[in-house]
Amino acid sequence: MKMMLLTAGTRGDVEPFFALARAAGARGHEVRTAIPENSGADTASLDTVSLRMDFAQLVSDQGVSPRAAARTFKTVIRPAVGRLLSAAVEHIVAFAPDVVVYHPKVLSAPAAAQRLGIPSVLVETVPALTPTREFPSPIIPAASLGPLNRFSYAPARAATLMFRRELQAALDLLPPGRTPAAGTRATLIPVSPHLLPRPADWPASVRLTGHWAAKPMAMEIDDELAAFLDGGDFVYAGFGSMKAGDARERGAAIVEAARRNGLRALVATGWGGIEVPAAVMGGDVLVRESVAHHMVLPRAAAAIHHGGAGTVHAVARAGIPSVVVPFIADQPFWGAVLHRRGLGPQPVPYRKVTADSLARALGEARSCRIQAARTGGLVRAEDGTAVAVGVLEGLAGP
Template identity: 50%
Template sequence: MRVLLATAGSRGDVEPFFSLASALREAGHVVRVAAPEDPDAGRDVDVVSLGVSFAELGRAVADIGGMRAFREHIRPAMRTMLGRVVDEAVNWQPDVIVAHPKLLTVPVVAEHLGVPYLTVELTPVLTPTGEFPAAGVLNRSFGPAINRLSYRAAAVGERMFRADIRAARQRLGLSGTQNLAPPSGSLVAVSPTLLPRPADWPATAHLTGDWSRQPSPEGNLDTAVRDFAAGEAPYLYAGFGSMRGGDAATRAEAIVDGGRRAGLRVLLATGWGGLEPPQRCLGGDVLVVSSVPHDVVLPRAAVAIHHGGAGTVHAAARAGTPSVLVPFLADQPFWARLLHRSGLTGPPLDRDRLTADRVHAAIADAADRRPAVDRVAERMRAENGPATAAAVIARITASTGGS
């Protein structure tokens, strides 16, 4: 079976697809990944670029913001990716396409090729349920009816890029309706330990477990990070990934000072600019890097302070590392609420109101939650989301007449 995996976004949107690619290869399938061209996207699988760097896009959007950012940067980037994914699918002729929902032309090229496609939900945003609202749409539950309606927000993207979808149909010689054909299924890459399957989900929604990052090759590890993580004194990990905005220097200083008050060394990952520690707060007990492999640093960390993106939430929980969440946007408040209700974290901290006192108190609270986090970690380590997803893909492709 030839499987085209297509994704768009920052690191958290890309790395799970490489984990799935490895599982599909282990099951004997031929896999190609279409992904952004950021340097950290490459792995030992067949990869093609969709022609957009999300790191550069993120910096450009942050500098201007608003409708100008959409007009000058986001729309052109989307147009490039929506065209490239069509080209790659037509050229490679897969038996099935598994795609991030941002890639709105995948249903069009799947129709043209006569192959099934599946969508991927790295966080619950597409499959309606009355139990909770779509992540990133509403900040709390408003009851079953409103919760279900919130999932219609996903259709906004289709309307915003209707011209690109129409252009793809015309280029492929397809006539008739512009409405996107429904997928053969949805792969929800979320741990059932953290989010039990809603009772009202359809059978086409497959809660596979998250697609955790493959272990980092030992030879690729930064020596400073490896040595810091191997040190005897306990440390705090802090990182906000692709998030940026607000006073990144004050935020970083509060985390460093709060960690020191708790008797911890501090490993600070600056990411795309969410943390910018001033020189006055640095010292021998602080290591500042741009990014780190979570599978190496989280299992050894006493606590992790992070933005609450789906990937980091799952990585920390699986590692048995208590978290302090500082959500910025999108699905992050969803995960902050879920983990707080589950007793795995305390209340989330406001990214713009971090102080050393608040950070210190949150670290103490997180340490008290370690027994609950350990129980969750034990259950999550028994899950194999990529292998489960690979089996679902093979079953659906076979049932629809694919290879």
Template identity: 55%
Template sequence: MKLLLVTAGSRGDVEPFAALARRAAANGHEVRLAVPDNSGADLTGLDVRSLEADFSALIESQGVSPLAAMRNLREVVRPVMRGVIVNAAHAALEFRPDVIAWHPKVLSAPVAADALGIPHVLVELVPAMTPTREFPAAGTVTRDFGPFNRLTYRAASAAAGMFRREVDEAADVMGVGHPHPASAPAATLLPISPAILPRPADWPDSVSLTGAWRAPARPTDPTDDTGPTPTTASGDTAADPALADFLDGGPFAYAGFGSMAAGDPVERGRALVGAARARGIRLLVATGLGGIAVPDELRGDDVFVSRAVDHAAVLPRAVAAIHHGGIGTVQAATAAGTVSMVVPFIADQPFWGATLQRRGLAPAPIPQKRLTAARLADALGAAPAFQSAVDAAAARMADEDGAAEAVGVLERLVTRPTKPALRHP
């Protein structure tokens, strides 16, 4: 199978696709991964094609405010989206895959697949496109509207209409001119654990809630008795001995808001340090793309600050994880058996904060504009009450192999008869 994976966004949008690429390659498939630049994800050993778009630079310059994005749609956002949409078509034409799996921002993927006469698979990193009565689309509202929840899923199609010109340009790349409505996905994959989000009963059979996508374990030499080889990803314990010493120094809480550059990062840093010290807990801070800043006068032996850390090395050892509620961090913390303190900023993050609270996996989320040392200290004090539920969820997630299940779906699609291409590029 020749598999083209195309994603867009920041690190949390790229890492699941990289894990799927590694799993498919380990199964003997030829895989190309088309991604934005400078995501921060570990892409070593993968066949990577740049989409010539940099979402990290966009976030660092514009922040994560939806209003700012709308104000700068023409000058800033549209050029980035054009890179994704048009270059995804070029990637498909160059690679000529048997199937394309795509992020919802890659609006040209269905057009490219139809032009090549191959199936395409939608990857919903968050449940925002497949309607259900059981909950509203992630990123819209958190209130449950019962049977009217399905109406909230129309927002995704409305947003797609903003980039029709770029999709038409991608169609020209594929040689099909102005496209007719593209075909529906042959399947939909959600790399989310049922331990966090149970599968809705009204989803069609073509939708698979696979579990989180994790890369296959790297093979080890059975004659080597020195233990697992440490990774060298940016910010991990192998690359930073000072971090390793901090982790070995006793209980600590982790705090990181990923790419959430918004508001006053210094005040946020003060609240985090104040809450940890109020509870007598050491604090490990990952500043990410600027969501947290810790002033020098607040630093000490009980506070360690790094731009990024390896979640796999850090979260299993943390007593709590204070984060923005992105699904990648939600699943990483839960799989590690670490209670989350969700501080949502935008988009799907309030959804995940509310979901964890409703399922008894975390205390109530604290919106980032209401974050104070006192509120966070109370949440940290409540964390032990959620530990048994998180441990049970972690045990369920340990038995999942979401990437393997996703590869199985893709393999079955490729064995079906293909439809004729719209043209022969």
């Protein structure tokens, strides 16, 4: 079976698709994955093609500011999305797959698949498109809208309207004269039911598979990092691709909060969300651009992170508490989910990060350790990619 996977966004959007690609490849399927440029994810052993859009550069240029995005919508974002949508269509046509599996940002993928007579499958890395009464859309910053929860999903589903010209231009690249298929046949949600139980009102075509994580590989770590991991209790801190506010002030607050709790600090600076000033450095602080989560998180006492879906699952899998510092989009949602599940304290919004607020949160995280360890065992027992590959195999043929 030939599977065309298409994803867009930052590393957290790419890595689940890579896990699925590797799992499908191990089952003998031919898989090609279309990805954004400079994702930072490991492409080893994978057949990948570029979607000609660099999300890393966009974040580097304008951070996570909605105002900056609004200012550059016509000059930067619209042309970039146009390139992505056209590249997606070109790759689908060239590969001629049996099934198209796509991220919601790749708006042209389902329409192209339908025009070519190919079944398609939507992947909601964040469950923001399938309405439910049980919680509002994860991109809406609200605890609950009660009976109006289902209506909160409408804005996210309207993205096609914002890029209708670019979408039409992409679809004009398709050859004419094919019989359309029935459209999107299923929705896969790579989220652990131990974090977010499946809502009762989701349709049967929506599958909560469990998280998609690649099989952990043993990796060599350098002597400095190995010595740090062996040196006593520490907190991991990293905000991935998030970049907003005063990164130096945030780095100093993290180090001070760790010290007040008797912890050392392993800091991953990522794309610039944290900078540790030289004045607060010491033998109890190690700074890296990035580290392999599966190698360091199980050794940590807790993790301070932005609450992206991928990091949320990595920390949960490691069996340690989370202190979520949300910046945008679905991150407040995941912070609230972890708090409700007893896996971390109330989230600390990035604008409210101080040494005092983080020190309190780290102190509260201690009471979450037993529940976090129990949940970690359950998440590690999941095999979400196997469930997803089984669904895709069931769609083979007309």
